[in-house]
Amino acid sequence: MNWPEFENEMKHTVNAHETPIDSDALWEKIREKRRKRALIWFWSAALAVVCSGLLWHQVGNRGLLQHEQSTENPPAHTPVRTLEPEIKLKENTTQQTPAPVATHFSPSTINGTISTTSDQKSRRFKENINLESPANEPTHLPIPPHIQTNTQTPLPQLEIKEAITTAGAPDTLTQFAQTPPAAPTVPIVVKTDTLAVFVDKTVSCLPVPLRLLPVPEKTLQLPEKQPNFATIPDANPKKIHSYHPSIGFVAGYYRWNSVGTAIPALDSMSRGLETVQGTFQLSLPISSKWTLMTGISYAKTSSLLTWVRTWEAWQPKIIKKYYGNGTISNDLDSALYGIRREIRHYNYWRQIGIPLGLQYRFKVAKVYLAPMAGLQFNFLLPAKGVANNAEYDLDPAVFSAAYQRKWLLQAQAGVEFGWPFGKNWTAVVGPHLQFDCTPRTTKDAQSSERFLQYGIQFGVRYNLVFK
Amino acid sequence: MLSTDITEIIAGCKRRRPASQKELVRRFAGSLLSVATRYAKVKSEAEDILQDSFVLIFKKFDQFDPEKGTLNAWMRRIVIHTALAQQRKFRYTHEIAVDTLPDTPDLALDVYAKMQYDDLMQRIDALPDGLREVFNLAVFDDFSHDEISVALGIPAGTSRSWLSRARKLLQQQILNLQSHELAGI
Numbered sequence: 001m002n003w004p005e006f007e008n009e010m011k012h013t014v015n016a017h018e019t020p021i022d023s024d025a026l027w028e029k030i031r032e033k034r035r036k037r038a039l040i041w042f043w044s045a046a047l048a049v050v051c052s053g054l055l056w057h058q059v060g061n062r063g064l065l066q067h068e069q070s071t072e073n074p075p076a077h078t079p080v081r082t083l084e085p086e087i088k089l090k091e092n093t094t095q096q097t098p099a100p101v102a103t104h105f106s107p108s109t110i111n112g113t114i115s116t117t118s119d120q121k122s123r124r125f126k127e128n129i130n131l132e133s134p135a136n137e138p139t140h141l142p143i144p145p146h147i148q149t150n151t152q153t154p155l156p157q158l159e160i161k162e163a164i165t166t167a168g169a170p171d172t173l174t175q176f177a178q179t180p181p182a183a184p185t186v187p188i189v190v191k192t193d194t195l196a197v198f199v200d201k202t203v204s205c206l207p208v209p210l211r212l213l214p215v216p217e218k219t220l221q222l223p224e225k226q227p228n229f230a231t232i233p234d235a236n237p238k239k240i241h242s243y244h245p246s247i248g249f250v251a252g253y254y255r256w257n258s259v260g261t262a263i264p265a266l267d268s269m270s271r272g273l274e275t276v277q278g279t280f281q282l283s284l285p286i287s288s289k290w291t292l293m294t295g296i297s298y299a300k301t302s303s304l305l306t307w308v309r310t311w312e313a314w315q316p317k318i319i320k321k322y323y324g325n326g327t328i329s330n331d332l333d334s335a336l337y338g339i340r341r342e343i344r345h346y347n348y349w350r351q352i353g354i355p356l357g358l359q360y361r362f363k364v365a366k367v368y369l370a371p372m373a374g375l376q377f378n379f380l381l382p383a384k385g386v387a388n389n390a391e392y393d394l395d396p397a398v399f400s401a402a403y404q405r406k407w408l409l410q411a412q413a414g415v416e417f418g419w420p421f422g423k424n425w426t427a428v429v430g431p432h433l434q435f436d437c438t439p440r441t442t443k444d445a446q447s448s449e450r451f452l453q454y455g456i457q458f459g460v461r462y463n464l465v466f467k
Numbered sequence: 468m469l470s471t472d473i474t475e476i477i478a479g480c481k482r483r484r485p486a487s488q489k490e491l492v493r494r495f496a497g498s499l500l501s502v503a504t505r506y507a508k509v510k511s512e513a514e515d516i517l518q519d520s521f522v523l524i525f526k527k528f529d530q531f532d533p534e535k536g537t538l539n540a541w542m543r544r545i546v547i548h549t550a551l552a553q554q555r556k557f558r559y560t561h562e563i564a565v566d567t568l569p570d571t572p573d574l575a576l577d578v579y580a581k582m583q584y585d586d587l588m589q590r591i592d593a594l595p596d597g598l599r600e601v602f603n604l605a606v607f608d609d610f611s612h613d614e615i616s617v618a619l620g621i622p623a624g625t626s627r628s629w630l631s632r633a634r635k636l637l638q639q640q641i642l643n644l645q646s647h648e649l650a651g652i
Contacts, residue, residue, distance in 0.1 A: 003634070006641075010587060011606060011607055014505070014584070014588070015607060019498075020497060023489075023493040027493075030521045033522055037522070
């Protein structure tokens with residue numbers, strides 16, 4: 001028997017062999033293993049859902065905080081907004097307690113009252129007391145006329161606690177508390193001190209008569225959702241990145257350190273490269289760091305074409321010769337002169353570009369570093385210029401219109417100083433450094449070479465806030 | 468369920484019926500355990516491979532196409548790949564010195580006749596890990612060297628070399644057995 005035959009015999013023996021095994025026990029183990037894996041998947045999915053919920057909640061809180069920030073420092077001429085009552089009672093509740101205005105006095109009416117003024121801190125008060133119960137049908141309660149009449153009256157800076165202790169106004173909140181909503185509610189015992197401290201923190205200068213803020217010392221039935229005290233702004237609120245898209249116009253003046261080599265005589269053009277550029281930008285933030293950037297830019301780039309031209313020239317020279325007999329002879333001779341002339345000429349290119357890229361922005365204080373990748377569509381406008389030739393002479397150069405698509409791989413850095421003005425406007429200015437590290441893909445000039453731009457840019461930006 | 472036709476088992480498994488799946492386990496567990504045992508170091512590891520393989524088989528049963536091959540062959544492939552995936556953590560880094568091995572010998576018939584399955588497997592298990600796996604794949608499971616190359620992540624040339632070395636080592640062991648037989652030990 002040779003080895004191949006032996007291997008065949010082995011193969012038959014091995015493949016025909018069946019190892020004895022308790023299949024029932026094996027089946028149970030398999031089921032158990034599948035059950036364990038299903039459990040693992042279930043808990044993983046549950047964990048993912050919980051994490052997503054926490055993330056969503058976090059993002060929601062950020063939005064609230066950001067909104068508070070914007071209301072903390074509103075511009076002086078911000079129009080008064082109509083504020084919705086923050087506590088919404090069940091419809092049946094209000095139906096049970098129709099009646100005089102005074103009996104409808106509630107935190108929601110406080111908010112409604114405050115909304116009628118443009119006072120900054122009262123707006124803040126509205127933003128902070130957020131006792132909204134979205135599950136209930138909203139009922140807008142009328143604002144007591146005695147409050148409405150006082151909204152235009154400047155009020156002294158009074159302490160709420162004092163106002164509460166000296167309040168002689170009708171115990172309207174108590175009445176409110178006596179007619180609780182029929183919906184499932186959570187009883188919240190609002191102590192006088194607690195509410196006073198809370199109100200102290202947020203509204204120290206209510207423009208409404210403070211005596212109209214009675215505080216019940218009894219159980220107050222509030223809708224199930226509790227006040228979101230987390231929305232009270234801190235003394236030093238945490239800075240939140242804006243997630244709003246923005247449009248803006250930025251102009252800049254940049255100098256370059258190099259340019260492409262496709263234009264004739266660019267060896268002589270590597271100096272004096274300047275660009276004046278204006279860009280309408282559209283920024284679509286997709287997270288706190290990532291932003292989708294696009295827009296349209298117009299750039300005029302100039303390069304200094306300069307070289308020294310030297311040549312020789314013969315110049316006639318009259319040589320006077322004096323002879324002994326007094327004869328003077330004017331001999332005509334020629335002299336060789338070297339002529340040196342520096343030639344300077346600026347060439348211009350104009351280009352319309354549409355960048356489309358994804359930018360990641362590192363920012364520490366005013367300093368930012370923003371790598372960006374994407375595509376740029378360039379439309380090179382026709383231009384006329386000059387170029388030197390091998391004879392070191394000027395030749396007219398015509399740059400025809402061209403379309404060019406290139407990859408965009410850039411790193412931008414700079415310092416951005418911003419001054420908000422108006423409602424959503426920001427003026428920005430700062431030095432800017434831009435390094436283009438796009439691999440060379442075409443032989444077109446200007447944008448196909450790696451280059452470094454540095455300069456200053458300035459402009460305005462408008463945050464698009466969609467409600 | 469003992470007389471259930473294999474097509475019914477397949478149909479039941481595709482519908483994820485536990486009874487069909489249990490019958491599949493009952494019918495094929497023995498032969499698949501033999502396959503797993505060839506790639507595992509110890510029996511418990513082989514059983515673990517078998518359990519994982521069946522979990523995978525039930526999960527991927529929709530992908531089984533009877534027109535492309537038999538169910539047994541398909542499941543054997545899954546067992547082999549599961550076993551190799553488990554073995555993948557232990558890469559073979561050692562080489563075997565086989566310079567002095569003899570060429571292909573003639574084997575006495577009675578030597579093979581006296582070799583039982585366990586004796587054979589004992590000798591195959593004695594091979595170094597890499598050589599054993601290549602030998603198993605190439606000889607018993609009909610893997611080509613290209614397939615072995617993909618499965619083990621080694622070059623096809625290495626696969627050939629390891630198979631040759633595995634054969635020589637095995638031949639040496641059997642020749643030793645033969646000489647012992649002749650010597651009457």
